[in-house]
Amino acid sequence: MKNFDDVPFCSECVSNISNIFKQLNQQQIEDLNYIKSCNFHKRGEIIYHEGNRPTGVYCVSKGIIKLYKTGIEGKEQIIRFAKKGDIIGYRSVLSTELACTTAKVIEDAVVCFIPSETWMEMLQNNSNFSMDVMRFACNELGKSNSFITDIAQKNVRERLAEILLYLKDDFGIDADGVLQISLTREELANITGTATESAIRLLSEFKDDKMIALNGRKIAILDENRLKKTANLY
Amino acid sequence: MKNFDDVPFCSECVSNISNIFKQLNQQQIEDLNYIKSCNFHKRGEIIYHEGNRPTGVYCVSKGIIKLYKTGIEGKEQIIRFAKKGDIIGYRSVLSTELACTTAKVIEDAVVCFIPSETWMEMLQNNSNFSMDVMRFACNELGKSNSFITDIAQKNVRERLAEILLYLKDDFGIDADGVLQISLTREELANITGTATESAIRLLSEFKDDKMIALNGRKIAILDENRLKKTANLY
DNA sequence: CGTGTGATTGACGCCTGTCAACGTCTGTGG
DNA sequence: CCACAGACGTTGACAGGCGTCAATCACACG
Numbered sequence: 001m002k003n004f005d006d007v008p009f010c011s012e013c014v015s016n017i018s019n020i021f022k023q024l025n026q027q028q029i030e031d032l033n034y035i036k037s038c039n040f041h042k043r044g045e046i047i048y049h050e051g052n053r054p055t056g057v058y059c060v061s062k063g064i065i066k067l068y069k070t071g072i073e074g075k076e077q078i079i080r081f082a083k084k085g086d087i088i089g090y091r092s093v094l095s096t097e098l099a100c101t102t103a104k105v106i107e108d109a110v111v112c113f114i115p116s117e118t119w120m121e122m123l124q125n126n127s128n129f130s131m132d133v134m135r136f137a138c139n140e141l142g143k144s145n146s147f148i149t150d151i152a153q154k155n156v157r158e159r160l161a162e163i164l165l166y167l168k169d170d171f172g173i174d175a176d177g178v179l180q181i182s183l184t185r186e187e188l189a190n191i192t193g194t195a196t197e198s199a200i201r202l203l204s205e206f207k208d209d210k211m212i213a214l215n216g217r218k219i220a221i222l223d224e225n226r227l228k229k230t231a232n233l234y
Numbered sequence: 235m236k237n238f239d240d241v242p243f244c245s246e247c248v249s250n251i252s253n254i255f256k257q258l259n260q261q262q263i264e265d266l267n268y269i270k271s272c273n274f275h276k277r278g279e280i281i282y283h284e285g286n287r288p289t290g291v292y293c294v295s296k297g298i299i300k301l302y303k304t305g306i307e308g309k310e311q312i313i314r315f316a317k318k319g320d321i322i323g324y325r326s327v328l329s330t331e332l333a334c335t336t337a338k339v340i341e342d343a344v345v346c347f348i349p350s351e352t353w354m355e356m357l358q359n360n361s362n363f364s365m366d367v368m369r370f371a372c373n374e375l376g377k378s379n380s381f382i383t384d385i386a387q388k389n390v391r392e393r394l395a396e397i398l399l400y401l402k403d404d405f406g407i408d409a410d411g412v413l414q415i416s417l418t419r420e421e422l423a424n425i426t427g428t429a430t431e432s433a434i435r436l437l438s439e440f441k442d443d444k445m446i447a448l449n450g451r452k453i454a455i456l457d458e459n460r461l462k463k464t465a466n467l468y
Numbered sequence: 469c470g471t472g473t474g475a476t477t478g479a480c481g482c483c484t485g486t487c488a489a490c491g492t493c494t495g496t497g498g
Numbered sequence: 499c500c501a502c503a504g505a506c507g508t509t510g511a512c513a514g515g516c517g518t519c520a521a522t523c524a525c526a527c528g
Binding site for chain 1: 303305306309311313324325326328329330331334335357358361364365367368369371372373374375376378379380381382383384385386387388427466
């Protein structure tokens with residue numbers, strides 16, 4: 001982790017329409033901008049570890065973070081990703097529990113830190129902000145519950161297809177249809193909840209079926225409709 | 235659903251130490267007690283359906299409710315249970331989404347209904363209450379994320395053992411070690427995320443191994459330590 | 469006593485995880 | 499500039515966990 005002199009203004013992040021901080025008033029934004037600290041992190045760096053007591057909430061200003069739990073024999077299960085405007089670590093701060101995931105940078109990132117006290121004060125003093133955070137947490141809960149059902153009932157092929165579509169929606173594609181997030185095969189497997197080799201084999205099959213194209217870690221979505229069918233989405 | 239004349243006082247539920255409503259002041263409790271409606275539901279009745287727009291939050295005063303999602307070909311995945319003092323339906327009200335689960339009574343229940351507006355007002359006007367609801371939601375989120383990891387990485391045997399231990403912790407056992415919640419084999423399978431036949435086979439194995447005793451739907455925990463080992467819990 | 473729901477057991481085979489070997493690429497240091 | 503280490507990707511072989519289908523049993527209820 002290095003110091004990052006070019007600290008981004010919160011108001012920039014706030015411009016994101018779906019951003020939580022848009023409920024803050026001018027004064028609160030300025031205060032937050034003053035009190036937050038901000039750092040640059042290279043790929044591979046860890047923001048916080050599962051099991052640690054959190055001291056605040058992080059807001060991603062740039063880059064991509066993966067949040068994962070470490071399960072049996074060190075195998076990681078990716079729970080979600082965070083990108084520009086997303087907050088991480090809020091769950092354990094709010095529930096006053098230990099961090100339930102590890103946060104690791106997978107694309108060079110700029111991350112702001114908001115101390116717990118500041119965060120809690122903002123919640124106490126601004127009920128609109130508080131409601132938005134609650135809305136966000138409940139939305140996450142809904143997604144987690146859906147994923148439980150998927151992973152319990154769908155097979156690996158269906159899940160992998162679904163993950164690819166999810167990545168497209170969440171991170172977008174470029175003009176050639178290439179996913180704007182670059183993951184290793186192992187990471188792809190660790191979202192899907194399968195072995196790396198299984199993920200690779202299925203990707204190859206999808207390629208043979210002309211639903212996707214592969215070029216190293218670049219994955220292009222060629223036929224979204226058939227992917228949806230493969231994913232068993234209606 | 236029948237009308238239920240013997241309406242319970244909220245203050246009774248509030249006496250539960252872990253209850254969310256304990257943050258309400260006397261006036262709020264009285265208001266809530268006045269505005270809420272309360273009904274008796276027999277086993278099998280449905281409180282609300284997945285996909286419906288919720289009109290309020292429910293609080294369980296008596297009995298047990300299962301919350302499940304309906305997946306591929308109608309197979310249900312049980313997400314959680316709610317018992318005395320627990321609230322259900324709050325997620326979709328807070329995230330202003332459609333209900334992501336169906337709530338079905340599995341043990342005759344008395345359930346109170348709090349209209350959305352009342353619920354939202356309480357949140358807006360009482361930040362302690364609001365923080366407690368947030369804490370509750372974030373705690374649930376942590377549990378869901380843990381379960382994702384379990385279901386993705388553990389095998390059925392480990393998961394089933396874990397579920398039995400969870401049921402013991404959550405619903406308790408009587409003097410003979412019998413679980414205080416009665417589930418069909420199919421329901422047990424639908425929590426674990428497996429086929430009914432697999433659940434049955436593994437229960438038989440656990441019985442042969444003298445970790446549990448079976449008598450119809452009564453399941454007695456005989457050897458918690460070995461169950462923990464089987465569940466791969468440390 | 470018939471009917472229906474739930475519980476149990478057996479047979480069978482596919483999906484998927486594991487192990488192992490090998491290919492590919494990138495960055496580093498001599 | 500090349501050799502090499504190490505991480506990542508790919509493919510094949512194999513076994514076994516677990517889902518599916520089907521038959522049978524147990525039990526409650528009208």
